[in-house]
Amino acid sequence: MRLKPLSHLILAVCLVLGLTTARARAEITVNVNQGVTQPLPISIPGFNSANTVGADIAKVISGDLERSGLFKPLDPNSFLERNLDVNVQPRFPDWKTIGSQALVNGQVTVDADGRLRVDFRLWDVVSEQQLQGLQFTSTPENWRRVAHKISDAVYKRLTGEEGYFDTRIVFVAESGTKIKRIKRLAIMDQDGANPSFLTDGSYQVLTPRFSTSTQEITYMALRDTGASLYLFNIETGRQETLGKFPGMVFAPRFSPDGAKVAFSVERAGNSDVYVMDLRSRATTRLTTDPSIDTSPSFAPDGQHLVFNSDRGGSPQIYVMNADGSGAHRISFGAGRYTTPVWSPRGDFIAFTKQTGGEFHIGVMKPDGSDERILTSSFLDEGPTWAPNGRVLMFFREQGGAGPRLWTVDITGRIQQQAPYPGQASDPAWSPLLN
């Protein structure tokens, strides 16, 4: 009799174990390790508003997401549900019917104090749930930035990565004949909106580079009196020169914290890399090799620089410590490598490569491995990273049509002309606006 409870307990344990085993056996494991890569079908109906700004905001979001190549905005004419209320769940079956997997809806109002208020929600149509809901307030004339911020929020929620839509591009706008070329500093939103000139064309400008942390650029100005490097705060319009140097100065680029600028100085055919502390204006020479060392670009941690040198006989890519020590070559492929730029993520270095009678934009790991060519044409040059490190902008010249701005994603799959109609070169992508 005393053993009976124990036998019952053993019996119960065996029963539980048996059930567990049966359950495990009944659960079928399926390995999903292929998949497809397709733009996500998304619906973005015009936001409710008293005027056309609601529809305009939806168009800007739609354009942003479509250009990323990761989304496929559906034709608004196909929408079955109209006049959505941002505070009511949509009729998901209506959106599933047209093949949509995500939905962005919103409304635009103007508060009593005259401020624009935009509410939006992102819905997962397949799982029938809200993924995000945000409200933005700003001045009414700032509606485009609100739209870009919504694009960034949607992009991040659906891909997991930071967006890059609330950004701007500084570039060299080119016009005139080849003999009398006019090169002006210009700026536009990343979607090509709000283009404007920053300089008047009375002197040539080259290689503008954005600070990674502020709305400030550095660039090279070429006047009759020689070349100079400038800092330009694009919010105030204030400019200042980096000073006089014995020789030709070019290829400036900010350090990640914005406290330094690295650049090249050429004297008697020998170019070397220098770095200037912007507070003290003290300049340090980083390379002393009797060859052309140029195009320095900081790693995002500020501890290393990548640069271009022909010390090995042809232009190749090298990496060195921030104090100039430990320089070593990382590119070993056939061809000439120039204009290396370290990704803001730190995981890749973009470059221009010339081989086989063509120019290419490519990327490689900071140790030189995993080199991938992303583009090819008669002339592709000057890559600049979007702040999320996923998209590159560069300029392409083909067919004698003059240089144009293009973008390519890091896989090389999504390549398209940037939405700027004129001739342009040397793009520089801003950080995300605040």
Add this chain to the structure above:
Amino acid sequence: MRGDNRTDLKPSMVAAVALHLAVVVSGLIAWPWMGKPVQIANVTAITLTPTKAAPPPPALQAPEEQQATAPEPVPQPEPPKPPPPKPQPTPKPVKPTPPPPKIDPKGIPKPVAAKPKPAEPDFLSSLSSSLDKTVKPSASTKGPPRQETAPVARTDPGAEQATANAADAVGARLNRIWNKSCGVEGFRDVVIHVKFNLTPEGGLQGAPQVLDPPQAGNSVWQAAADRAVRAVVQAAPFSELPRQTYGQWRTFNAVFNGKEACQNQ
């Protein structure tokens, strides 16, 4: 007098002209050093509160009033009752209705009107006796369960083949639908396990569940988990699965492997 006046004004005129010239010259000098400023207005972001439950779908008739009660169990067939003596007035006045009662996700609650709690030995005894029943072959009166829609997994070789076939079919479908994002940093490090149950017709039984613990603040993981669940929902129903072997393919654990899926990209 006029001549005197002109003579008196001359130094001041010269000074004024000089001053204006200085301003113009300084402007010309300063112009190349000043670019066109570009204003940036601020944008403030606030997180919206989630929407309330969706309103009931449009009904042809006026919705009936419902009591705001605690979550109710899944409706069970009730024994027939005699009709109530007094007829209910229709239509009822429309009031702001609370959301329809939610179905308890945990399933049917245990009956509350319980019998007197049995002592533990009795429970084990009943467990033992019930186990005896399950162990005994049920061949005597009812015979073996019909193969079609048999809910219990079998262990014979034919059953294993049915399971393998189901795994292949479901895997092939999910691989065709799963929209991976290899270009996203960190996606290659993500493996998502999604468990889902199917009905005999191959439709989803309940919502797919992500088995991995949520990684708060990891937006790449969250987006990848959403994509995996979306793939399962989109892939259903798996109508190609044979109903007669339902017992062999009811529950699946789909492993969405970002590393393997992106190794050649």
